[in-house]
Amino acid sequence: MASPGEHASFLPPVLTFLAAAVVGVPVFRWLGQSAVLGYLVAGVLIGPSGLSLIAEPGTAASVAEIGVVLLLFIVGLELHLSQLVSMRRDIFGLGAAQLVLCSLVLGGAGVLAGQPMGAAAVVGIALALSATAVALQLLEERGDLGSPYGSRAFAVLLFQDLSVVGILALMPLAASAGHGTGGPWLGEAAASTGRVLAAIAAAVLVGRYGLNPFFRLLAASGAREVMTAAALLVVLGTAMLMEKVGLSMAMGAFLAGILLAESNFRHQLEADIEPFRGMLLGLFFMSVGMSIDGSLVKAVWPLLFGATFAAILVKVALVAGLFRLFGSDTVSALRGAAVLAPAGEFAFVLLPQAADLGLTGPTATRFAVALAALTMLIGPIMAKGLDRLVDARLSREAHEAAAESPAELAEGAADARVLVIGFGRFGQILTQVLLAEGVPVTVIDKDVAQLRAATRFGFRIYYGDGTRLDVLRAAGIGKAELVCICVDDRDAALKIVDIVHEEFVSVRTFVRAYDRLHAVELMNRDVDYQIRETSESALAFGRAALEGLGLSAEAAAARAEDVRKRDIARLVLQQAGALPDGATWLGGSDSAEVRPEPLTEPVRPARALNAQTRDLLGQDRTEAAERLLAKPVPRPADNGEAEAGVEDDAELEAEGTARDV
Numbered sequence: 325m326a327s328p329g330e331h332a333s334f335l336p337p338v339l340t341f342l343a344a345a346v347v348g349v350p351v352f353r354w355l356g357q358s359a360v361l362g363y364l365v366a367g368v369l370i371g372p373s374g375l376s377l378i379a380e381p382g383t384a385a386s387v388a389e390i391g392v393v394l395l396l397f398i399v400g401l402e403l404h405l406s407q408l409v410s411m412r413r414d415i416f417g418l419g420a421a422q423l424v425l426c427s428l429v430l431g432g433a434g435v436l437a438g439q440p441m442g443a444a445a446v447v448g449i450a451l452a453l454s455a456t457a458v459a460l461q462l463l464e465e466r467g468d469l470g471s472p473y474g475s476r477a478f479a480v481l482l483f484q485d486l487s488v489v490g491i492l493a494l495m496p497l498a499a500s501a502g503h504g505t506g507g508p509w510l511g512e513a514a515a516s517t518g519r520v521l522a523a524i525a526a527a528v529l530v531g532r533y534g535l536n537p538f539f540r541l542l543a544a545s546g547a548r549e550v551m552t553a554a555a556l557l558v559v560l561g562t563a564m565l566m567e568k569v570g571l572s573m574a575m576g577a578f579l580a581g582i583l584l585a586e587s588n589f590r591h592q593l594e595a596d597i598e599p600f601r602g603m604l605l606g607l608f609f610m611s612v613g614m615s616i617d618g619s620l621v622k623a624v625w626p627l628l629f630g631a632t633f634a635a636i637l638v639k640v641a642l643v644a645g646l647f648r649l650f651g652s653d654t655v656s657a658l659r660g661a662a663v664l665a666p667a668g669e670f671a672f673v674l675l676p677q678a679a680d681l682g683l684t685g686p687t688a689t690r691f692a693v694a695l696a697a698l699t700m701l702i703g704p705i706m707a708k709g710l711d712r713l714v715d716a717r718l719s720r721e722a723h724e725a726a727a728e729s730p731a732e733l734a735e736g737a738a739d740a741r742v743l744v745i746g747f748g749r750f751g752q753i754l755t756q757v758l759l760a761e762g763v764p765v766t767v768i769d770k771d772v773a774q775l776r777a778a779t780r781f782g783f784r785i786y787y788g789d790g791t792r793l794d795v796l797r798a799a800g801i802g803k804a805e806l807v808c809i810c811v812d813d814r815d816a817a818l819k820i821v822d823i824v825h826e827e828f829v830s831v832r833t834f835v836r837a838y839d840r841l842h843a844v845e846l847m848n849r850d851v852d853y854q855i856r857e858t859s860e861s862a863l864a865f866g867r868a869a870l871e872g873l874g875l876s877a878e879a880a881a882a883r884a885e886d887v888r889k890r891d892i893a894r895l896v897l898q899q900a901g902a903l904p905d906g907a908t909w910l911g912g913s914d915s916a917e918v919r920p921e922p923l924t925e926p927v928r929p930a931r932a933l934n935a936q937t938r939d940l941l942g943q944d945r946t947e948a949a950e951r952l953l954a955k956p957v958p959r960p961a962d963n964g965e966a967e968a969g970v971e972d973d974a975e976l977e978a979e980g981t982a983r984d985v
Contacts, residue, residue, distance in 0.1 A: 348362040357708060360461050360462065363613070364612060366610055368701075371613060371615075378614060391601060393559065398597060399460065400578040400582045400584075415483050416483065418480060418483075419484065421649075422643055426448075429638060433634075446495070451696060453668035454663075454665070454666065456669060457669060458609075458700055462663045463663060472656060477664055495678060555596045558593075563576040632699055635695065640661040640662060644660070662703075665707065667700060676693075741804060741805045743806075743831075744765055746810035759782075768796075770787065775787055790811065790816070790820055802831075806832040808835075809833065810836045812857075817837075818845060821835060821851055825849065825850075832853075835853070838857065840898075844898055
């Protein structure tokens, strides 16, 4: 029987990783840097080159790779095959151009440095590949994964993952050519390609016809932990299958995500996988930090750091040029190039294999591995610095443009009565109303495309981040009568409200609320006006639907008004904590959510129309049906009763109108 000490032997490294993450990441976030950098530096400190707290960094790296696998699975869940088809130009055009051009330039630099052709080619390809985990994490932190440049960056990463199979297959050919031998390489390559295609076909068939029934069966059991285990089984099983046939584990997980993107269980799977993904991805970044060879860095640090900066700058220049060629504006091209600048995870696979095949020598391999790791360490810092330089340049250009404007226009702009933060779909419609009345407006946004659109409105325009006090001051918030906060980020909106209330107490705050919970948070901050972004449009839609069903315009308007009054009353009660039946807060005060409940009692119980829906609803459906069947069925009210319902709620509605209308 194992002793208690043997059972606990795994605890020290686990506690070391956890402590490094808990200390390192908040420090770097406080410094305004990416969490990725915090993990990387933490890995350097606890690894062999630092305090040597981890005895076997290689073991941690093998476990940490699962974090990248889970990341690609979640990305796959967010995509559909139709989206991939629409991205084919960026995947196979931009992605191929990036890999070929960067490999040629970086490989050519290796030849000039005295490396043999084969070794320089391998090192050039390894450095041309980009870090999927780093790039996606940076895009996620910026909230730009769905932006045009974020989509192009993801297309490049996807092509690189696909190309790794061919690269790994070509390396033995390069090695045999270098030794003057032929061999059965062509037959082996054909067999490898056949295995890959067969594995993909098997995964597609199982995903198309087997996964939904499988998850339906598990959902019927009601065991939540079994669903989590099944999610991990599908992801890791597909990843391992693809690795066995020559694809990367990350590519296999991405394929699994694509296959499940149309599943009814997609959101449940994402929620189950997310906690594992976050922790293991952090472990992956720390393992990269631990892989840096400290003795080599000390011995040749001027050459190593010079090569690191040169490689990053070359990739940024080349990729930015390609982004521009494929239609991105200059700012987006630079930002996309910056997130793709660090070398990829596959560098740590290609370079050791090249050494085993005799393509690179031991010294060149160690140097290239350290160079790849350092690009992942320094790349996020340079990306952050590039963001600040771009922001500063655009802000300066905006000031210069304002200074060059005619004097009368400058004087009129200085008297802008309204400051609009966010010129997206919501802000554009709002400003149409202000423009129609001739109200002077200043617009703040950090999206260049939106700012260009704003120039057609004749507004005063300021490029910058509306959550920064200096940007608000420079845009003239102190002279504005009210600020309209129209951003689609709830946390950013709350931050702007706090800044305005603290620094500009005389300025009124009108805020776009993301959802019901966000509306309550804004009401608690005593904003002057807030409205949920979809509430009025949905009520108008419902009113039109009633008219389409034959109701008169007056009757339909009365129904919609009744619902509006009831909804306002419930919102005020939810803010005060006195909730109506069923409108329950879920979770704690910091992570609450609102369960949707009908404002009018349903006239009949809900019914599931197929077996799959019955499995999904389970016992909750049965309980709801029994509860409704036990109550008398109300008669639909006529117009007079609708108005009476409004009067019954008059007292609550009065306060609700002041806060929400």
